[in-house]
Amino acid sequence: MTRSQTLAATSAKDSGAARTLFFDHAFLPGGWARNVRIAVADGAISQVVTDADAAGSERVKGIAVPGLPNLHCHTFQRGMAGLAERRGPGDDSFWTWRDVMYRFLGRLTPEDVEAIAAYAYAEMLERGFTAVGEFHYIHHGADGTPYADLAEMASRVTAAAGATGIGLTLLPAFYAYGGFGAAPAVAGQRRFLNDPQRFLRLVEATRAAAANLPSTAVGIAPHSLRAVTPETLAEVVKATPQGPIHIHIAEQVKEVDDCLAWSGARPVAWLYDHMPVDARWCLIHATHMTADETQRMAASGAVAGLCPITEASLGDGIFNGPEFLAAGGRFGVGSDSNIEIDAAGELRLLEYSQRLGRRGRNIMTTEAGESTGHRLFTAALAGGAQALGRPIGSLAVGQRADIVVLDAEHTSFSTVAREHWLDSWIFVPGRPAVDSVFAGGVKVVDGGRHLQRDAIAARYRATLGRLIDA
Ligand code: NGQ
Ligand code: ZN
16 A cells, blocks of 8 residues: 555545444443443544443443553664663673664665554554553654655654554654754754754655644653753744653663753753753653652643653663652653563553662552552653644544553453453453543554554565565
């Protein structure tokens, strides 16, 4: 299928017929409800009725919960998962992993990016994510020359989202330098680079590409303080009065030290001192913060974009969870490097990393008697929705009909009352519990498998075969 055919097919499907779904159990904004009828029109929820009659509705077996937003993803990195797990000549680190990652991305064609993205997005849907924030930074050809269409790569990501049904927030990354203080970029970074003027044209071209897919949002992503200068950061932020703004920040200790050496301030403090950080912003990782930075961030309404599986994989460190929560901070989760794709798994490792660091249990909650799974899930739904700037994150009228249906027969659910179901889903993994998934009201996963899995996986295998054996 060509790109335009893929998009056309999806647009036709997405505007799909109105339908009414019926669930024995559903997790609504007010909590668990029984016998729930959810009407869908134009991809959005048009009515929710509890204690309803199933007559005239499509009866869906299982436990309905809102799909979780995946707020931070570099989809192409799914293709290198497992390729940086062998010891190098010296000490391995985030930075040596990054070298492997740069070598991998140096070879990717637009077709490769589309094939890998389609596979990763299909897996996300199978594992409970129904929306993704694509922090997108491979913009240009291998030698750094822009494609004839500046947004060629963004179009490929959009096409992949369309082919799988996942909801998309595209976050084109602004990347201009190789390190703090306008250090020149290295060769491995040349596919990312733009000055502010060309970046803003790229954002416009990305909006045009995104318009091919209903309900797609576009924001911006200054890559990190390492990749910008104060002037260029201010310029792109000022030129973008609406939509989400995502930035990687304070992930690695070396990054904090380099920022201190450059400016005298730590990264999060520097950002708050110089930028109008508010609820439009999503600070990715924010791993290394002082108590004061933690308070400032929580008070600003910005979302902490936590990526626990990747942060563990890369050896980043542990987020200030309890202090941030106690200060009313908002957070969501992201699959980032996609070495493992699993909505429940991200929430589980978020809590487990806190337990390891604090040597306690049930850390990401604040009230006695509160379910940790419930708190993690509801917080990540709200934070993820805010960060992605789309009407998602709950089963309520006006929201996208993004519904994940858990297998009620799964043994994790058989022994517990429903107020423990979220704890069971998140903390008692075993066989994956997602049975079916509706994205924008369209069924895209059945029996735990994406409906296009065979074709998408075949293309992914062929792509990886060519890339890795080359
Ligand atoms: C990225 N990923 O942009 O893919 C980054 C690595 C960097 C994470 N930080 C590159 N996890 O930060 O320079
Ligand atoms: Zn990232």
